Every structure is written in C-alpha cells, then in structure tokens.
Amino acid sequence: MLKKVVDIAHEILAEGVDEQSVAVDFTCGGGHDSLFLSKYVSFVYSYDIQKEALDDAKKLCSQVSNIEFHHKSHLYFDEDVEHFDRGIFNLGYYPKGNRNIITNANEVLLTIKKAVEKLNHGGKIVIVCYPGFESGKLEAEQIEKELASFESKFYDIYRFGLLNRHLAPYIIGIEKH
Known part of the structure; x- marks a missing residue:
C-alpha cells in the first residue's frame, strides 16, 4: 500500500x-509539518x-527549540x-478547527511567487492539495494552472498523486535550479 501523501511530502523535503x-x-x-522539519x-x-x-502546534513542539511560530x-x-x-x-482547513477557515488560492499563489524568489538554488517547496471538497478542488486547479506557466529553465514543477482516486490528496512540487 502506498504511503500517505503527507509522508511522501516529508520524504521529498528531507x-x-x-x-x-x-x-x-x-x-x-x-x-x-513544523515538527518533522525541525x-x-x-x-x-x-x-x-x-x-x-x-x-x-506549540504544545506539540514544546520540546523543540528551533521553530519560530508566527500568528x-x-x-x-x-x-x-x-x-x-x-x-x-498543507492546504485546506485545520481539521481540529473551524472548517470555514480555509486556504485561498489567490493568497497561496501570491505567497508562492514571493517564496520562489527567496528559495535558495536546489530548494524545494511542496504543496499538499485536497481536492476532496469543492473549494479545495478549485484551489488545486488554480494553483496547478498558474504553476504550469513557471519557466522550466528556473524550476521543475511536478505533480504526484493517484490516478484512480480523483479526490485523493496529492502533491505539487517546486524545485528551483
């Protein structure tokens, strides 16, 4: 059986x-994710x-000293x-929180555009998408469409997911040359 998508994302990042x-x-x-990366x-x-x-998150990471949290x-x-x-x-909503508070594709894309400028050469950004609910599906489609236009001489953009489970979470990855 295939690993969970977040576990695969972590492997890519590590x-x-x-x-x-x-x-x-x-x-x-x-x-x-912060605890894993730390x-x-x-x-x-x-x-x-x-x-x-x-x-x-602060409770989960209470024994870790190399994470700085920003509200x-x-x-x-x-x-x-x-x-x-x-x-x-890790897009969508916080499962233990208010499910009406969700990530927004426009804001994510603005952040990604700033992030790739600050990403070191050889750096990676992983985006875990959740198309299993309507706004998550639309968000993923919008992000994919925009990232497909990134110049291949600077970035490799890829998608990793299950072909026979259309609503399963999947990964979009960015690697900077």
Whole structure:
C-alpha cells in the first residue's frame, strides 16, 4: 500500500537538507509539518492565522527549540525570512478547527511567487492539495494552472498523486535550479 501523501511530502523535503538548511511551514495547523522539519534543518519558520492551531502546534513542539511560530498569514513570511531551502503548504482547513477557515488560492499563489524568489538554488517547496471538497478542488486547479506557466529553465514543477482516486490528496512540487 502506498504511503500517505503527507509522508511522501516529508520524504521529498528531507532529501538533501543539512544542519544549515532553513525551512518554512507556510500553513502550520497543528504543527506536524513544523515538527518533522525541525528534525532535519537548523531552523523552521511556521505560520498560521488561527490562534487555536498555533496553540496546538506549540504544545506539540514544546520540546523543540528551533521553530519560530508566527500568528499571521503566510503572505507576510518575507517580513521574517531572508532565504530558505524547504517549504510546505498543507492546504485546506485545520481539521481540529473551524472548517470555514480555509486556504485561498489567490493568497497561496501570491505567497508562492514571493517564496520562489527567496528559495535558495536546489530548494524545494511542496504543496499538499485536497481536492476532496469543492473549494479545495478549485484551489488545486488554480494553483496547478498558474504553476504550469513557471519557466522550466528556473524550476521543475511536478505533480504526484493517484490516478484512480480523483479526490485523493496529492502533491505539487517546486524545485528551483
């Protein structure tokens, strides 16, 4: 049986990092991605607009000292981050929180456009998409369409998912040359 999509995303992000690497968790949620990244990189910047999610993440990561949590939109990550090597967006909603608070494709795309400028060469950004609900499906389609236009001489953009499960979560990856 295939691994969970988030586990695959984590494997992609862990590959090739070292103790000097910096990561950004653009959508912190409960902090699982931040905690994972903290084991592989020197520092993690983590963002969420929901205080409840950040409180849960801080509890989960209470024994970790290399994560800095920010209670603000990922759109403003560039106020804190100069350059980074790995990034993750885990789209949709925080499962333990208000399911009406969801990520927004336009804001995610604006953030990605800023992020690729600050992404170091050889860096990777992974976007976990959830097309199993209507706004998640539309968000994923919009992000795919925009990322398909990124110049291949600067970036490799790929999609990893199950072909026979159309509503299953999947990964969009960005690797900077």
